Amino acid sequence: xxxxxxxxxxxxxxxxxxxxxxxxxxxxxxxxxxxxxxxxxxxxxxxxxxxxxxxxxxxxxxxxxxxxxxxxxxxxxxxxxxxxxxxxxxxxxxxxxxxxxxxxxxxxxxxxxxxxxxxxxxxxxxxxxxxxxxxxxxxxxxxxxxxxxxxxxxxxxxxxxxxxxxxxxxxxxxxxxxxxxxxxxxxxxxxxxxxxxxxxxxxxxxxxxxxxxxxxxxxxxxxxxxxxxxxxxxxxxxxxxxxxxxxxxxxxxxxxxxxxxxxxxxxxxxxxxxxxxxxxxxxxxxxxxxxxxxxxxxxxxxxxxxxxxxxxxxxxxxxxxxxxxxx
Amino acid sequence: xxxxxxxxxxxxxxxxxxxxxxxxxxxxxxxxxxxxxxxxxxxxxxxxxxxxxxxxxxxxxxxxxxxxxxxxxxxxxxxxxxxxxxxxxxxxxxxxxxxxxxxxxxxxxxxxxxxxxxxxxxxxxxxxxxxxxxxxxxxxxxxxxxxxxxxxxxxxxxxxxxxxxxxxxxxxxxxxxxxxxxxxxxxxxxxxxxxxxxxxxxxxxxxxxxxxxxxxxxxxxxxxx
Numbered sequence: 093x094x095x096x097x098x099x100x101x102x103x104x105x106x107x108x109x110x111x112x113x114x115x116x117x118x119x120x121x122x123x124x125x126x127x128x129x130x131x132x133x134x135x136x137x138x139x140x141x142x143x144x145x146x147x148x149x150x151x152x153x154x155x156x157x158x159x160x161x162x163x164x165x166x167x168x169x170x171x172x173x174x175x176x177x178x179x180x181x182x183x184x185x186x187x188x189x190x191x192x193x194x195x196x197x198x199x200x201x202x203x204x205x206x207x208x209x210x211x212x213x214x215x216x217x218x219x220x221x222x223x224x225x226x227x228x229x230x231x232x233x234x235x236x237x238x239x240x241x242x243x244x245x246x247x248x249x250x251x252x253x254x255x256x257x258x259x260x261x262x263x264x265x266x267x268x269x270x271x272x273x274x275x276x277x278x279x280x281x282x283x284x285x286x287x288x289x290x291x292x293x294x295x296x297x298x299x300x301x302x303x304x305x306x307x308x309x310x311x312x313x314x315x316x317x318x319x320x321x322x323x324x325x326x327x328x329x330x331x332x333x334x335x336x337x338x339x340x341x342x343x344x345x346x347x348x349x350x351x352x353x354x355x356x357x358x359x360x361x362x363x364x365x366x367x368x369x370x371x372x373x374x375x376x377x378x379x380x381x382x383x384x385x386x387x388x389x390x391x392x393x394x395x396x397x398x399x400x401x402x403x404x405x406x407x408x409x410x411x412x413x414x415x416x417x418x419x
Numbered sequence: 420x421x422x423x424x425x426x427x428x429x430x431x432x433x434x435x436x437x438x439x440x441x442x443x444x445x446x447x448x449x450x451x452x453x454x455x456x457x458x459x460x461x462x463x464x465x466x467x468x469x470x471x472x473x474x475x476x477x478x479x480x481x482x483x484x485x486x487x488x489x490x491x492x493x494x495x496x497x498x499x500x501x502x503x504x505x506x507x508x509x510x511x512x513x514x515x516x517x518x519x520x521x522x523x524x525x526x527x528x529x530x531x532x533x534x535x536x537x538x539x540x541x542x543x544x545x546x547x548x549x550x551x552x553x554x555x556x557x558x559x560x561x562x563x564x565x566x567x568x569x570x571x572x573x574x575x576x577x578x579x580x581x582x583x584x585x586x587x588x589x590x591x592x593x594x595x596x597x598x599x600x601x602x603x604x605x606x607x608x609x610x611x612x613x614x615x616x617x618x619x620x621x622x623x624x625x626x627x628x629x630x631x632x633x634x635x636x637x638x639x640x641x642x643x644x
Binding site for chain 1: 524619
């Protein structure tokens with residue numbers, strides 16, 4: 093894991109520069125000694141001043157050079173970090189000029205990112221094509237199983253089919269027409285409806301759901317009502333799934349954010365960047381119900397609605413923050 | 420009921436016809452849009468099941484033409500596409516309901532039966548404002564529910580749920596249909612979130628009685644007999 097920005101005092105360039113300065117300083121001192129010994133008395137203060145000035149310049153220049161280098165490498169490291177955290181491989185490192193090693197390194201890194209992005213897209217397409225092509229034969233298989241009367245197998249086939257459908261839905265949303273069903277969606281009533289739908293389930297599990305919404309203004313966004321309901325339902329479903337009895341789930345609506353907090357298992361830092369991947373199941377959720385696609389759908393729908401998702405710790409538990417950036 | 424299935428995929432068409440016939444319906448089939456339109460306009464059906472992708476004349480154009488000609492037969496659209504705006508397009512073209520393949524036959528059957536019966540006159544003595552089944556009476560105007568003469572206290576959503584089930588008395592109602600009609604959202608629940616609402620309603624209505632008021636139909640949904 094690449095650590096974040098490094099302070100220039102930690103920089104190896106600075107250390108080398110300082111070492112160089114010290115050596116040069118020592119050489120200067122030795123030179124000065126010999127000059128003083130063998131030169132005129134009246135020149136000593138002048139020579140001393142020149143020597144000190146030279147040393148100061150050397151130190152200053154070393155400092156500036158290393159700061160310059162470190163700030164550039166920091167930017168590269170930071171961009172790389174952000175790309176890994178958000179999974180947004182379409183981003184590139186900004187390059188200033190083409191004259192030095194650092195811009196060359198940035199160019200090479202950008203090429204690497206390009207290849208990675210293409211590779212990921214290729215994999216995604218293959219998965220989507222498989223899902224598409226297998227859906228019809230799977231449906232036929234399921235129908236035949238139903239005729240044969242084996243309900244356990246039919247249930248398995250249904251589960252498989254629903255996973256395929258969910259996968260296709262996600263890929264269609266990523267690629268296809270997105271805005272046809274957009275209309276103004278009032279978020280407060282949407283959230284109230286989702287909570288109301290899940291309230292009996294929460295009660296059964298001994299979990300308390302609370303909502304906090306502004307009473308004064310109606311917060312609306314342009315969007316697809318059903319898709320938004322779906323992702324909020326997925327998030328609330330997850331919150332209830334992973335929170336133990338006597339825990340709570342808090343749903344909050346802010347002018348620029350929807351927040352769902354729970355007191356459940358939470359998501360480990362290592363898993364956080366990956367939970368939105370298709371089929372990714374974190375270690376502690378691998379055996380729970382579901383197909384591992386719920387959060388992938390949340391990610392895609394959030395993106396379509398220009399919302400960013402943040403995952404934070406609730407100590408214990410998870411806070412999912414959907415930031416509305418398009419109001 | 421008389422149902423016309425307009426579907427070019429032979430396997431799906433046979434599967435649907437067979438399933439619907441087994442459930443007591445009379446089924447005709449067409450394998451392309453032109454034949455389908457012809458049959459739909461010259462004969463009388465209670466329901467049309469139309470696939471979106473048809474040779475010769477596509478499903479949506481067929482429906483639009485039908486509606487333009489003044490035919491109001493209920494239409495259930497089948498589609499292999501799953502895109503966001505397809506459902507909206509289908510319903511705007513004049514369709515009454517929309518199912519994406521793959522679907523469980525039980526889902527199709529439930530929706531088909533409800534659509535087909537829409538045009539039929541009510542044969543019972545109930546007025547439009549009350550629904551009754553067994554000991555339970557629902558008054559839609561005053562929003563009161565009585566069980567064996569005694570008032571039952573229901574929350575607004577529970578009332579809507581009961582009203583919908585009773586409006587379609589004797590017909591199977593699937594979870595997706597409940598979500599669409601009682602909650603007004605079209606989405607795919609991950610857990611059995613609807614079942615818990617039904618159990619709550621059951622507890623209020625079945626207290627002390629042996630027979631269930633709301634019957635679970637395995638693999639399909641619920642029904643109030």
